[in-house]
Each structure stands twice: as C-alpha cells, then as structure tokens.
C-alpha cells in the first residue's frame with residue numbers, strides 16, 4: 001500500500017470535535033512520518049488554541065453559521081458557504097490532499113463540499129446520535145461513514161451502515177498506566193494519597209449546574225474525607241469554595257494534560273459528551289454522568305449503554321444538587337469495592353484502538 005502523502009482534516013468548535021482529530025493526526029504521523037497534515041478550522045473555535053499547541057498546521061477558513069437543524073436550501077443559496085468552500089478548496093489544492101477526513105463542526109461542511117467537487121475521497125467520523133448537522137450535510141457527498149459507538153448503528157437510520165471504528169483518543173490517555181501515574185498526578189495537584197478523589201469535569205466547556213452543585217457540597221464532601229479535583233471550564237464564572245476545608249478541594253480552569261486528572265481520580269462526575277464517555281470507558285473509570293439537557297438527548301444516549309452495563313450512574317441535570325451528591329456520591333466514593341466493580345464494567349464497554357481503526361478505514365477509502 002502506497003504511503004499517504006497529504007491529508008486534510010476538518011473539525012472544530014468544541015473539544016469534542018478537535019481531540020479526536022488530533023488523536024487521528026498523531027496516528028497518521030506514527031504510520032507515515034513524512035505525511036503532510038493540514039487541518040481546517042474556523043476563526044473562533046477552540047481549535048485555535050488546541051491545534052497549534054499540538055504542533056499541527058491549522059488553516060482558518062471563513063466561518064458561517066449552520067442552523068441546529070438540517071436545511072438543504074443552505075447548500076443552494078448562501079454566498080458565505082461558497083466563499084468558505086472556495087477557501088477550503090484552495091487549501092486542498094495547495095497541499096495536494098489525497099483525502100479529506102471530517103469530524104463535524106461547521107467548518108467541516110465547506111471541506112466536504114470542496115473535496116466532493118474535486119472527486120476526492122471523503123471520510124466522516126461521527127460520534128453522536130443524532131449525527132451533527134455538519135456531518136449530516138456531509139453525508140450527501142460520501143457514503144464512507146465511521147462511528148464511535150455501537151448504539152449509533154442501532155439508533156440512527158443514516159448511520160446504520162457506518163463502520164464502527166471507535167473514537168480516536170490521545171495516546172497520553174489510552175497508553176497510560178493509571179496506577180503508575182497516580183502518585184505523580186496526586187503530587188501535581190496537591191492531593192493526598194490516603195483519601196479518595198472525586199474528579200469533576202463538565203466537558204470541554206465546563207458545566208455550570210455541576211459546578212454549583214459540587215461547590216455547594218464542598219463542606220459535606222470534605223468532612224466525609226473526599227477530596228475534589230474540579231475542572232470548572234475556562235469560560236465559566238468562578239464559584240465560591242470555602243477556604244477552611246479539612247481536605248483538599250482543588251479548582252483548575254482547564255486541564256491540557258487530562259490524563260493527570262484521570263490518573264488522580266477514583267470516581268468521575270461529568271457530562272455525557274461522546275469523547276468523555278470514550279475516555280472514561282477506555283480507562284475503566286467509574287463515572288456519574290449528568291447529560292447536558294439541551295442537545296437532543298445525545299449525551300444521555302452516550303452514557304446509557306455504559307450505565308446499563310454497570311459502569312456508571314446516570315443523573316438528570318435537574319437532580320444535580322448538593323443533596324444528591326451527599327446522598328449518592330459520598331457513600332459511593334468511599335466504597336472501594338463498588339468503585340472497582342463499576343470500573344471493570346466500564347472497561348468492558350471501552351476501547352482504545354479508535355485511532356488505528358479509523359486509519360485503516362481511511363486507507364481503504366484512498367486505495
């Protein structure tokens with residue numbers, strides 16, 4: 001099989017689209033050290049921080065906003081879409097890309113359109129049910145669809161014939177030896193080795209409801225001997241945590257080295273974003289999922305199979321209160337046996353080879 005020489009990866013907006021793109025870029029680089037990897041992003045998304053920091057070439061193309069629901073008139077009318085597609089096409093031509101792989105987010109649509117006009121192979125990676133608007137538009141241009149989870153094949157008509165590849169995850173996470181990294185991670189955050197750690201993260205943007213509930217339960221958690229490592233989300237308002245707690249409660253705005261958080265944690269409290277679920281299960285991390293309530297139930301669908309297999313708990317956003325935490329999280333965090341059983345069940349659902357499986361699928365498309 002001839003080596004791939006040049007590829008364009010498109011995806012942007014939040015971490016949920018960008019981290020899989022980066023993990024896939026790493027897999028490409030490992031397999032084809034000389035490959036030219038060009039990423040397409042929009043001027044304002046998180047890709048502008050995350051992609052250059054990971055050492056990849058990011059090209060911005062003019063942004064245009066898609067509606068939350070699919071409307072095909074968009075493909076016929078707006079100038080801005082064609083301006084974006086022209087910009088994407090110029091980049092595709094310049095780098096002589098052999099294939100375009102998209103991960104969703106508005107910026108993927110012009111990349112799909114430009115690749116289709118050039119008759120280049122297009123591969124779409126989708127992690128949600130229902131699929132995101134951008135990827136659903138992309139499906140007009142290609143039948144090469146890859147998904148992250150088994151439930152997507154069952155629950156979405158348009159994804160029924162997709163290839164199940166899993167989610168490309170960062171090797172810092174998939175290749176991590178959690179027990180070995182734990183002492184360093186605890187030291188890094190100033191946490192104690194003798195008490196359980198609750199790791200709180202509301203996805204790439206943070207989650208206000210979870211932040212306020214956990215902060216409101218800070219005293220009760222601390223007096224029960226439970227430490228908290230709390231990622232508040234870079235753009236979220238700060239919240240008050242009492243400063244006279246008997247055990248550590250550590251607040252950080254964002255974790256670039258997410259593996260350190262996972263290594264320090266005994267139990268996670270999180271939203272149900274697809275990449276988060278892929279990571280917790282790949283690591284066998286017991287987790288309490290609080291799905292974001294305003295996104296077509298997609299986060300509930302992500303978390304439900306894990307919870308049904310015994311790997312976690314599911315809580316409605318409206319029930320996420322300090323009282324719920326006291327009643328449910330405190331006993332769980334202190335029950336090592338139950339945590340271990342949940343972790344084993346979560347690991348049974350998780351997979352670590354999404355990057356390699358997607359690479360295989362893309363190479364099939366090119367050859």
Ligand SMILES: CC(=O)N[C@H]1[C@@H](OP(=O)(O)OP(=O)(O)OC[C@H]2O[C@@H](n3ccc(=O)[nH]c3=O)[C@H](O)[C@@H]2O)O[C@H](CO)[C@@H](O)[C@@H]1O
Nearest residue numbers: 014015016019203204231254255258273274275276292295
């Ligand atoms: C509100 C909303 O619409 N959220 C969507 C968004 O979630 P969101 O963008 O929050 O993405 P996910 O929860 O799927 O993934 C978050 C990613 O950010 C990383 N991370 C997070 C915090 C941090 O401090 N450091 C860090 O590295 C996590 O390790 C993970 O890799 O995209 C997901 C994937 O399309 C969807 O399933 C979610 O429904």
